[in-house]
Amino acid sequence: MNNKLVIANWKMHGHQAANARLIGGLLPTLERLDSVQVAICPPTPYLAQVSELLADTAVAIGAQNLSERAQGAYTGEVSGQMLADLGCRYVLVGHSERRSLFGxxxxxxxxxxxxxxxxxxxxxxxxxxxxxxxxxxxxxxVVGSQLKAVLDQVGIEQLAKGVIAYEPVWAIGTGASASPEQAQQAHLHIRQLLAAHAPALASRIALLYGGSVNATNAAELFAQHDIDGGLIGGASLDAACFSAICQAADTGALPVSADNIYNKDPA
Known part of the structure; x- marks a missing residue:
């Protein structure tokens, strides 16, 4: 991946006035970025509002969850087509809070x-x-098992159309971020697992890190060879902090990883 990708996950936070203030505080910085794609995932009720606030900008909109079903009598669920109809480009799948809190x-x-x-x-x-x-x-x-379930369902070529975010559960919202070395090790392992199926595709899939990323540690995390950006939770609710994280990712075009470094034993 040449450019970094930074995604904001607002989780269950916000209201219309606060959303407008936050976007207003972000855009002066985000609109000056040259080599980073930014996406914002607000709570579902605010997708239309945030999409309108981001109109005519390069910032993408995303959702935090979707149903596995296309339509039907599933009260309270939201389908992928509904999200697409609202202009979403991204959607989070399998966040640890969805796994642990909602089974x-x-x-x-x-x-x-x-x-x-x-x-x-x-x-x-x-x-x-x-x-x-x-x-x-x-x-x-654990990571290998989670990844294998998706590979078995859709195959490597379809999986390569998505993005992968490594988020150690113990680092989410705790302030205890994985060290750059720990994060890189996990990302390399994921890349190796993918390379066992298709080395060329593995080198192009964006691998994001999430887990207490902040303005202080973002640059060092993003400098790691196999970290292609971040999935940012709490820090994305602070305009100054999230702006700084996005600026840390805006380092110019980065070299695509060489395919052959991933042709190692993924075990």
């Missing part, structure tokens, strides 16, 4: 990924381990 399984996440593609959206597949899984040395196994 989404790997199989359901895989179906949501497929549903997003069917609606013309770019799914952002979230992967990551808990602190207990990391301490037990199971990071690679």
């Amino acid at each position: 989404e399984t790997d199989a359901q996440v895989a179906m949501k990924f497929e549903a997003a593609l069917a609606a013309g959206l770019t799914p952002v597949l979230c992967l990551g381990e808990s602190i207990h899984q990391r301490r037990a040395g199971n990071t690679n196994a």
Whole structure:
């Protein structure tokens, strides 16, 4: 991937006045960026408002979730086609909060990924381990299992139409970000797993890091070889902080990773 991608996940925060202030505070910086794509994922009720606020800018709009079903008697659910109809380009799939709080399984996440593609959206597949899984040395196994479910569902060529976000659960909203070395190690492992299926595609899939990214650590994280940007939670609700993160990603065209460095044993 040549340019960085930074996605804001507002989670369940905001109201119309606050949304307008936040976007107003961001645009003077975001409109000057040269080599970073920015997307904002507000809560579903505010998609239309934020889309209007971002009209005629290069900032994309995204959603935080979608149903795996296309339509039907599913009260409270939102389909991919509905999101596309509102102008969404991206949609988050399998965020750890969806997995842990709402019981989404790997199989359901895989179906949501497929549903997003069917609606013309770019799914952002979230992967990551808990602190207990990391301490037990199971990071690679957990991430590999989450990724395999989607690969089995759609195949590598379809998966390559999406984005992958590595978010260690123990670092989300805790202030305890993974070190640049820890994040790079996890990203490299994901890239190797993908390369086992298609090296050329693996080198082009955007791998984002998420987990307490802030204005202080963003530049060092984004400088890692296999980190192509960030999925930003709490820090995206502060205009100055999110602007600084996006500026840290705006470092000019970066070299595409050489295919052959990923032809290693992915185990």
